Amino acid sequence: MxxxxxxxxxxxxxxxxxxxxxxxxxxxxxxxxxxxxxxxxxxxxxxxxxxxxxxxxxxxxxxxxxxxxxxxxxxxxxxxxxxxxxxxxxxxxxxxxxxxxxxxxxxxxxxxxxxxxxxxxxxxxKLQQRDFIGYRDLFFHISGVLEPFLNPQQIKDWGINKPVGIILYGPPGSGKIFWANKIAEIINYQFKEVKKHYLGTSFVDGTQTNFNDFLLKMMKEDKVLLFLEDFDEIMMARKAETDVASCNLESQEVILHHISKFDNEDILMVGSANTVADIDEEILAPGRFDVAIPVFPPNAAERSEIILYSMTKNLDKDSLLFKILKNNKADKIPFWNSIASKMKVFSNTMLIDFTQSLKKRIKNLYQKTKNEKLIIDETLLKGALRDAGTKLTEEYLNQIAQFLNDVIINNLDDFQMRIHSLKTELESYKAVEVPRREIGFQHNGEGEI
Incomplete structure (x- = not known):
């Protein structure tokens, strides 16, 4: 039912x-x-x-x-x-x-x-059986966007048409390709990635083909979701200060030419972007890519769940790692809450990096001690945290800041608590300025240490 x-x-x-x-x-x-x-x-x-x-x-x-x-x-x-x-x-x-x-x-x-x-x-x-972790708000938001696919009566009753273009935007490593696959699964469409070489002219079996040919071929197939990465780069607005590649301009023209037919041909194009700020307004016009869905980094609770999932994924119950995790009560979410709270604004990719590093450190320690009851202590956890934190660069933090600007403009009412939480976490990385010492002599003990 x-x-x-x-x-x-x-x-x-x-x-x-x-x-x-x-x-x-x-x-x-x-x-x-x-x-x-x-x-x-x-x-x-x-x-x-x-x-x-x-x-x-x-x-x-x-x-x-x-x-x-x-x-x-x-x-x-x-x-x-x-x-x-x-x-x-x-x-x-x-x-x-x-x-x-x-x-x-x-x-x-x-x-x-x-x-x-x-x-x-x-x-x-069981956690291992979960289709995905957390993100109930994003799942239900996406399902609302996809309602015309799921309930055709909505088109008849309310005149709300199916979207033909969706932009999933968020910082790198936040899981945009996962959600594109999830959209295809929800609406029962074939998932097909638009490879970069499809956008130009190439030769297949000795025959010249281009992006226009590729789109025409896809439109003949039954129910296809076309996933296009680097959407913000390909669909960048033409400005005096930016140089848009000629192949990207051609791709824009081809998509704009065919997009009005996507609905009748059961085509949905989903673009993956780090930001929507630089995308050409023509692309974002109604009836085109007029649906923007933010993909947030995981919040603190989701980070704990993702870490546990990744640490225990595909493990046999009698495996050495699972025994070590169980001895430390690390087969339960509460164990990971403390370290997860230190991973502010970490992406899904960084969390996976953390678990991979931690598994290797536990393995190396076990090989030295041969002790199944070894303790997963602060040294192990902080070492893995340092490894995962190498991707937490200034560039990444700037991308988080840009994402927050985008989501406040486009989806403020839909994700108020996530916005507030992410903003608080980002602000924790701001350097605290040390008050400058005044030049000149200090009087009455001022400035004495």
Missing amino acids: KLIELAKELNVSAEAIKQFIQDFDLDLIDCISTQFEVKEDFEKFARENVDFLKQYEEDLDENKTVDQIAKTINQPKEKIEKAIQGNQTNIYDNGFFRSSVSSYGIDNKLGGNYKFVYNYFGNKT
Whole structure:
């Protein structure tokens, strides 16, 4: 059963159910498939707790004050204010919180008793079986963008057409190609990467071919997602101070010529960009690449999960590394929280670098000591952290800053908390200026050390 079908049957909106999954930090694999088929446990939970879901939706749809939230969940006003601190854009001028704030989600964060929720989902899913980690907000945002593919009735009822061009933008190593593949999986399209040599003229089996020929060939195939890397470089705006390669200008013209036919031919082009700031406005016009989706570096909680996933991926339970991890309680997420908190603005790639370095360090130490009960101590962890941190360059931090500017312009309302969190982490790297010592003589002990 599809999520939208279950929602209709229970008379609870699909959007409220999606928000419920996020507020209660449920694993998507416990609830729905990538194609939004409802899992058996979640369907059972929803049917047995439909009254609560309706109550949750009603609260979600209401604009409410802190006093009203406190009355609903019987929590102190001060704790509620602290829980929603940093989400200030969700407050109206009159002091009411917008309907996107859930009283029950706040209550859950404050330790409210929702065992009836977690009894269904608590420990059933092994981390190794997860399709992906965290990013529920991004997954549901993308699914909303793709709704015309998933629900053709939306086109008839609301006149909302399928996008033909999507830009995934974010700093290097954040997982844009992963999400492009995920989009193809959600809408059941073939994933095909547009190789760089397709953009120029080349010879295949002695026959000359070019990018126009390639696009025409793709348009004859059934349901294709075309993934184009370096989209911001290829689609760069023409300016006096920038030199746009002639092959890129040709690619722009070819895409603009054919893009109006993409919808009828079941073609979706997804571009991967570090920034959308320099892309030509013609490319971003309505009916072209008018959908921009930010791909954030993982937050602190996601970093812990990704590290654990990468450390245990494909390991046998009787493997030496797994035994060492288990002896250190490093087969559970809490072990990694401390080191993950030090990896501010780290990309997914940097996290993988960390785990690879740590595995090698553990292996080398074991070969010296032959001790299965060796301790994964601060020396091992900090050494691997230094190795992974080599990619945390000034250039990368500038790319994070540019990404923040982009996402504030394009997707502020969709990802307020991620923006706030990433901005805070980035600011932690700003050098603290040492006050300059004044020139001249100091009087009355001023300036004495």
